[in-house]
Amino acid sequence: MKKVGFVGLGSMGAPMAGRLVQSGYQLVAYNRTRVKTEPLRGRAEITSTQREVAEKADPIVLMLTDTQAVEDVLFSSQGMYERMASGKTIINCSTILPSASKKIADRLKRKNVGYIEAPVFGGPQMAARGELIVMAAGEREKYEEVLDVIRTFSSKVFYTGRVGTALSVKLGLNLIVAVHGQALAESMILARKTGVDPSLFVQILNSTGYKTTLSEEKGPSMVKGDFHPTFFLKHMFKDLNLIDETAKENKIFMPLTTQARISYLAASNLELEDKDYTAILKMLDELNKQS
Numbered sequence: 001m002k003k004v005g006f007v008g009l010g011s012m013g014a015p016m017a018g019r020l021v022q023s024g025y026q027l028v029a030y031n032r033t034r035v036k037t038e039p040l041r042g043r044a045e046i047t048s049t050q051r052e053v054a055e056k057a058d059p060i061v062l063m064l065t066d067t068q069a070v071e072d073v074l075f076s077s078q079g080m081y082e083r084m085a086s087g088k089t090i091i092n093c094s095t096i097l098p099s100a101s102k103k104i105a106d107r108l109k110r111k112n113v114g115y116i117e118a119p120v121f122g123g124p125q126m127a128a129r130g131e132l133i134v135m136a137a138g139e140r141e142k143y144e145e146v147l148d149v150i151r152t153f154s155s156k157v158f159y160t161g162r163v164g165t166a167l168s169v170k171l172g173l174n175l176i177v178a179v180h181g182q183a184l185a186e187s188m189i190l191a192r193k194t195g196v197d198p199s200l201f202v203q204i205l206n207s208t209g210y211k212t213t214l215s216e217e218k219g220p221s222m223v224k225g226d227f228h229p230t231f232f233l234k235h236m237f238k239d240l241n242l243i244d245e246t247a248k249e250n251k252i253f254m255p256l257t258t259q260a261r262i263s264y265l266a267a268s269n270l271e272l273e274d275k276d277y278t279a280i281l282k283m284l285d286e287l288n289k290q291s
């Protein structure tokens with residue numbers, strides 16, 4: 001059986017790698033911070049360098065923070081690129097800039113290394129259940145070759161076409177979540193400041209046709225002030241910057257993106273980066289404090 005590689009065992013990468021093992025794949029895995037490989041001990045081959053993954057496995061899944069992290073892992077002086085043999089494939093699940101993704105694909109192609117862009121929608125719990133929604137882009141033939149690997153951690157996979165398109169869809173989805181998160185937070189503050197218990201507001205919202213997964217799953221924890229992260233606020237801010245940059249590159253007017261970016265920037269400035277993105281509520285609370 002072929003060995004699948006995995007680099008980046010963070011909040012999302014760890015459960016996704018776990019799904020690959022549960023599905024019977026032999027896994028070769030690396031994480032920069034060694035302690036995060038512990039849950040895979042005895043179930044996967046853990047390497048000391050990312051280059052060993054490049055040498056031993058194919059295809060190789062990347063689940064890394066941002067564009068810089070993906071470029072470092074592939075192209076830095078200790079990057080995988082030098083050790084990637086012709087014919088291997090990278091499956092990049094990280095949310096990065098679509099135009100950077102295209103450049104990465106082009107650079108890998110010079111060595112005949114395949115590249116499938118495969119950002120995911122859904123949090124760590126959905127990853128652990130194999131229920132992520134995946135958007136995939138790249139050469140159709142390569143996509144079909146690696147589809148079984150992607151299916152281990154996803155319940156739905158959509159092929160979107162050329163590299164860059166899957167990330168555009170992913171960023172569009174995250175814009176909706178970011179704006180929705182802020183709207184929910186503002187509505188809860190409006191309720192509280194006008195004498196309505198925010199938990200009653202959430203209960204009423206969740207009885208209407210406008211309830212969402214966000215209002216049902218995050219509404220009650222926001223009421224309690226529980227901002228334990230499933231999706232870091234810093235990553236939401238990163239994604240809003242990616243949308244903003246993509247809008248500039250394509251000369252698209254996106255006023256809500258600009259507004260949301262400023263709000264998540266304000267939250268980052270209040271050191272809420274490592275909380276859940278719904279801590280946007282905490283930022284609004286701070287700014288609405290009465291003297």
Ligand SMILES: NC(=O)c1ccc[n+]([C@@H]2O[C@H](COP(=O)([O-])OP(=O)(O)OC[C@H]3O[C@@H](n4cnc5c(N)ncnc54)[C@H](OP(=O)(O)O)[C@@H]3O)[C@@H](O)[C@H]2O)c1
Binds near residue numbers: 008031
């Ligand atoms: N969390 C979610 O709900 C969610 C949902 C969909 C998509 N995403 C996207 O998925 C990606 C990963 O998110 P996450 O929540 O799993 O983030 P995370 O917990 O912060 O994990 C990030 C991973 O990237 C690694 N990394 C960062 N910079 C690196 C570098 N320069 N070299 C090597 N490794 C590096 C980290 O290694 P260390 O452990 O050494 O720091 C870690 O393994 C992000 O692009 C995010 O936007 C997240």
